[in-house]
Amino acid sequence: GAVVSQHPSRVICKSGTSVKIECRSLDFQATTMFWYRQFPKKSLMLMATSNEGSKATYEQGVEKDKFLINHASLTLSTLTVTSAHPEDSSFYICSARRDRANEQFFGPGTRLTVL
Amino acid sequence: QQQVKQSPQSLIVQKGGISIINCAYENTAFDYFPWYQQFPGKGPALLIAIRPDVSEKKEGRFTISFNKSAKQFSLHIMDSQPGDSATYFCAASKGGMRFGAGTRLTVKP
Numbered sequence: 001g002a003v004v005s006q007h008p009s010r011v012i013c014k015s016g017t018s019v020k021i022e023c024r025s026l027d028f029q030a031t032t033m034f035w036y037r038q039f040p041k042k043s044l045m046l047m048a049t050s051n052e053g054s055k056a057t058y059e060q061g062v063e064k065d066k067f068l069i070n071h072a073s074l075t076l077s078t079l080t081v082t083s084a085h086p087e088d089s090s091f092y093i094c095s096a097r098r099d100r101a102n103e104q105f106f107g108p109g110t111r112l113t114v115l
Numbered sequence: 116q117q118q119v120k121q122s123p124q125s126l127i128v129q130k131g132g133i134s135i136i137n138c139a140y141e142n143t144a145f146d147y148f149p150w151y152q153q154f155p156g157k158g159p160a161l162l163i164a165i166r167p168d169v170s171e172k173k174e175g176r177f178t179i180s181f182n183k184s185a186k187q188f189s190l191h192i193m194d195s196q197p198g199d200s201a202t203y204f205c206a207a208s209k210g211g212m213r214f215g216a217g218t219r220l221t222v223k224p
Contacts, residue, residue, distance in 0.1 A: 006158075034211050043204060044159065046211040059211075093158050095212070102147035102166075104212060106158040 023094030030096035121215025138205035
């Protein structure tokens with residue numbers, strides 16, 4: 001159990017367009033989901049924490065108007081990169097946590113390339 | 116945001132040897148310390164994790180040693196195999212995960 005999926009796995013878009021990435025917990029209810037960003041050969045950086053039904057909490061330096069997060073249900077969170085630019089190209093990874101357990105289950109990631 | 120420091124950056128080990136990766140943290144509020152393995156183009160996969168009230172945890176070939184007073188923890192991979200070649204991240208959390216910079220492990224046959 002404890003599987004997290006992401007869709008799409010890869011996306012290429014033109015500069016100025018918006019891209020939506022979905023994160024789903026397939027076999028459990030995720031009270032909290034997290035979004036991370038990873039540049040090539042670099043570590044994962046926490047972008048934001050989202051709790052179902054409430055506004056996301058963004059890390060310092062992450063633009064909330066740029067990276068819109070919605071956690072509409074206990075199994076789905078979405079990250080929308082608005083007006084994407086080449087510098088937004090990155091590997092975006094979500095994770096999900098059930099109840100107040102420590103363990104987070106990570107999705108397979110989404111590779112975003114902005115031309 | 117680099118609240119967890121990890122070393123070494125890269126590590127080469129012979130097959131059958133022991134791989135050791137070290138991490139240090141600053142925030143004493145952290146209450147969960149996992150290690151993740153990541154292959155290129157994939158999400159991180161949990162290897163083993165420990166809580167601060169335990170000094171050591173072993174699962175198969177993987178062992179975490181935890182020193183609360185020194186705010187340090189390490190991963191030992193016994194009998195390292197070429198299939199273990201990957202990037203390893205330590206992390207610490209109180210909510211969202213704070214990751215170390217990663218260690219690229221190469222196990223030579």
